[in-house]
Amino acid sequence: MNRKLIALVYCLIDFFGSAIAWFLFHSYRKTVIEPQLLGVKVPLNFDQKFLVSLIVIPLFWCALFFVNGFYKDVLGRSRLKELINSMLVTLFGGLIIFFLFLLDDYVATYKNYYQLFVTLVSLQFVITYFPRLIITSRTIRKIRAGKIVFPTLIVGDGKKALGLLEEIEDQKKFNGNKVVGYVSIGESPNQ
Structure with a gap:
């Protein structure tokens, strides 16, 4: 595999992982947080606004990962460095999304804001980091085996x-x- 192809695989995994994380987060908001405020079950709507966000939010995450160099040196990665960088970028991106899109949500208590933030960051980190870790580990094994030199x-x-x-x-x-x-x-x- 050449570097550009590996970088593309990382980017696609980040895009689809971010889309899945956003879908799950949206579902969490509608099924857990909003019913606490309204006192009734809220229907899970996948309207046009949600569908646009399902593209825009993953593009935001990919751009953030790109700016932070995640797709640059795909053959010289360290798993520990990737863990730390993934955590920091996810926290930073989570703060941006929280302040831009979530802070104006109506919630039953302020505790719900913390729940929203922790859920968003946790889903984003887990769903994007672990596939990246698998690719990085496979690449390191190929280098150590002499398949990539x-x-x-x-x-x-x-x-x-x-x-x-x-x-x-x-x-x-x-x-x-x-x-x-x-x-x-x-x-x-x-x-």
Whole structure:
């Protein structure tokens, strides 16, 4: 798989995951929060406004992930860094959506606002992060197995360059660097 295709897969997973999260969140609002205020069961309407939001909200999330570099270095990801970045971006995006679209909702108590925010952020994080984690883990396994390699050229002189070559070749976990050549910049490799 090339980098652009992997980035596209990440983006599509984020888009559809965000759409699913928004659908579930909308359903939660209509079946749990609004009945508390109105005292009656609220019908789950999927009107034109909802359908537009089902496209706009996932596009917002994809744009936010793009701006934060989620689709840039798809082969050099760290699972821990991805976890932290996903949490931070999801919290930030959740705050934006909350203040733009949810703060004017009528609620029975202010506790409902907290419930809305936590539900939105939790759904968005879980539904987008775990598929991303699966793709990242599979990519890391392919790199360690040597199925994905990074052609590497060593530029240097003498013992330091030779030492670097030996260090790359003697790694316990293959990091994807496949040395394809050596360029001397002056001294001979025997020095």
